[in-house]
Amino acid sequence: MSNQDSTANQSVIATTRRRYRSVKNSRRLGRFLSNRLNVVGLLFVSVVVLSAIFAPVIAPEGPNEQDLFNRLDSPSAEHPMGTDQLGRDVLSRLLYGARISLQISLAVVAITLAIGTAVGLIAGYAGGWVDEALMRFVDILLAFPGILLALVIAGILGPNLTNIMIALAVVGWTQYARIIRGSVLSVKQEEFVKAAQLMGVPRRRIVLRHILPNVVTPVIVLATMDMAYVILGTAGLSFLGLGAQPPTPEWGTMLSQGRNFVDTAWWVVNFPGLAIMITVLGFNLLGDGLRDVLDPRDMGDVENKGM
């Protein structure tokens, strides 16, 4: 892993100034939009965000309104996406579910970001034994099956949305810590940081003013993609029986609960599946787009997670 950091570091050095200079360059937006995929990603994400915001307005029914004797109805004018095992309107549940999915993703990403950034900055900037100790801890967590950690946390705290979020966050922050530490290490060598140090600028100020802005790009990209992986992770935990508590209309839980219907009441499982897919695709495309625009190369480390 270290090597990736170092390669990333080198390129970060190479691209930092260039990137920094062009922050205000509006061509960026043009470049971003010129890639159709980015537009598609933006579109997908917007659809999900809008659904979440306007769920109560658009949804034909409440997400938890049951109608046992009209369960598993196929899509119709009344229920455009059919009804589920308890006769609830699938479309309504999906719309409300968008809120929950986004909520979870945002929360997890925010927690991982906070922990990861803090640890990464401290390790990278402090160096020495602090760095050593923190990075060892990261190594340990990385070598640890995330699923076990998540299961134990869900087990101890009881499976519900908050605890799923904690579980995914505990598993997820290490990547940020590594990337940020790597970036900090390389930025630290930069002339302007050294200069600031010599001028007696306080450490906190150096970190905030000079280092943080320089490591922001990979983190933004990683965070965007993480939004996607959190949703997939929730679905995976649901499959293992550790999903959101019923009747929460969480997509992963809906998908997992409906998994026996793939070829019978296909709407019960495939619509939540599609919702997840579109969202994950959207965030991934967005992340790719951001990366290309902000930093076309060397984001190899920003990869692969999920359960």
Added chain:
Amino acid sequence: MLLVLVGVSILTFLLLFLTPGDPAETILRQQMGGRTPSLEAIEQFRQNEGLNRPIPIQYVDWVTDVLQGNLRESYYQETPVSTLIINRIPATLELAVAGMAVALTIAIPTGIISAVHKGKAPDYLSQFAALVGVSMPNFWLGYILIIVFSLQLGLFPVAGVGGLESLVLPAITLGSGMAAIVTRLVRSSMLEVLDEEYIDTARSKGLRERIVIYKHALRNALIPVVTIVGLQFGYLLNGAVIVEIVFQRPGLGALLIDAIFARDYPVVQGLVLVIAVIFVLTNFAVDLTYRYIDPRISFGGESA
């Protein structure tokens, strides 16, 4: 490296003891077909398994055993944990290799097309296609594959191990999840190589574009890809857990999940340790490969 293993094992120990659900009770209940064991039976079990002793002492005992090459026995059966793990390795290894092969099969062509036609329709299409796989929760993808390829087309068995045909669907399920990542790698690596001078040289010599791409660029582009892909093996287990459940493959992932839910502590501890060793070793191997490929790369003090 040793530190990581010690850390991982301590963490496992602590986590297991934090987990609610008494192993003695859980295991005896399971053995008794769902009936709850008597307090004496529970006490007896704890006594036998040394669960009454203070946690640090239990840990030291365990480490002592492990250092003598003894991963202990499962609570449920007399089989040594090491045997259980060894029995399960082939299924997971097979799945991991096949999954990786699928990922590469998808990723290399799409990555190349993407890079060569950068910014044009084929680039967008192949990037999009590669992302579809990773965007589907893998159990859903697994069931869909079963229904289409097993039930409707009758091409593959639904589940189990043995023979290539039972490996195809699980490998696709696992591999397509990774394809997007590898495609990204291939693409960016390819773009980088295509920028290099020697490619320009080759072009200026009048070589056909196709030859330039496949002979010169690809070879160089794939080296970093393959090494980074090697690293992903460490992560494959997470995906393998679900794929192994859906396709009923007796592998390490399924074993881990069963053991966690069944509170079979020796198996969980042994397995986590083995996984950590695999992880550390792959990291180490990749580090070495890097050094070999590019001696200029220097390492910080953190080679795991």
Added chain:
Amino acid sequence: MEDSITRRTLLGAVGAGGFVSIAGCAGDSGDGGGNDDPYSSETKTGDGSSTDNNSSSGNNSTATGGSANVALSMDPTEGVWQVYGGVSPYYTNILEPLIWVSEEMKLEPWLATDWEATSDTTWEFTLRDSVKFHNGEDLVAEHVVWSFEQVLNEWSYAPGWLHVESGSVTAIDETTVEFETSDPFPTFPGTIAHNMIAIQHPDRSRENTEPIGTGPYQVEERTQGQRVRTSGFDDYWNGTPSLDELTFSVITDPNTRALSLQNGDVDVAFDPPKSRVEKLDSNGGTNVTTQLSPGAVYVGCNIYKAPMDDPKLRQALNYATSQSDLVETILSNIGVPAKGPVAESIFWSAHEKLPAYEQDVEKAKELVEESSYDGEALQFHLSNQQVDGELLTQALQQWFDDIGVKVDIQVTEEASFEDTVRSGEPHLILESSGTNSGAADYLIYETFHSEGDVNERLYNEEGTGIYNLGEEVDQLIQAGFQTGDQAEKEQKYEQALQRIMEEAVVVPINYSEYIVAASDGVSSMDLRPIPEMTRWTGLQTGQ
């Protein structure tokens, strides 16, 4: 194809002969047989020794050969089965106990033809003649003694469970075994009518995982975590197995199990998901059988946790619930609407005599008004292993909400679920009960007696409990548990259950049925209420 249609008729005719033959011991033996039950009064013929299946009636040509693959949710190669050479006696028929359990949940003479209580604490079992082990040797009393010793030494809980200590099983002669129980234990025969208490030959090998039993199929090959392949045992004492080869495969995921059947990878699949039942039944090529089991699903009310200590609230919840709606919709008509917590198939379930709480929303609302319920959300716990549990609890949540009672659902992982329940944390608990043996007494004892396992912890620590109503019910259960007389047992247990339902300690949901799906060629499946006791001897695949 005579043999495929005659199973039931023959079973009726041949099978009950066994019950007649043990009638003599019934008086003292407690739950020792079907003697007092209506079934034994039917006119039966038969030789009294052959109880298994159609092909046993002296006509060995019914054997059709062929092979079948049965998909189980459990792994027959894993678990605690070293004692039996590493293969599970559940489902597989490789090993057999002294007593089997019949279609009517009665004790069925098996390797023992007869048993009798010779005193309060001694039992004499007579073994069947000319039973052969897979290695060709005859079964004698010493083998039984040896087998029990194995079990008693292997499982620390076995002596407490069976009320038998190591050393108290003795061979009186070649065909008679005496058991001395540690205290008067009238349900001893029923308790050992259990797959786990199987008889095996001392030459079986733990190390090389080689079981030697007396069953119709013997192990050929086992692949850990995948399958056990068995072949028919020609010298089986109870008919000739009709298949050459029978394989038990483990497929833990219910959906995958059903899909494997649909795909023709397996011939029989236990417990497919209910959502696939219709598909499997209407599909050309497969069909579905359901069989009533001795299990029940109900909501338990923690009567020591306010506000559930108010019977009015508990009754209100009962009036809010429509069992038949649940069975008809969520359960796809699999299972029977319940009136009590004990399966109807158990003779003392009191099903007929229990108060009926028909769904009556108005009445329920009134009761809630009168009760001490203050609007606080009740914690409703269930295990994530409970099949259809999340759907049932959500439907109940809606109904309870309709009468003004708020409920929060908490799904927990199985191991922590049991812990949470016993600590008395939840208000409501989705429970499912059942038995794997011929003795069902513990179903009522462990759940509703103050010293039963659910209540024990809190009862001893704080003098409370979970589902135990107290002294009166305890005494009724105690009396029923200790009597050997069927009628008295029935009467005591019924009284206890009536009290339990009057006080609305539970909200019954359904008596369980289990589902077995098979390809159309499969016939003569001999399902038993206890699914693990399914007989395979007569199974045919029509190939």
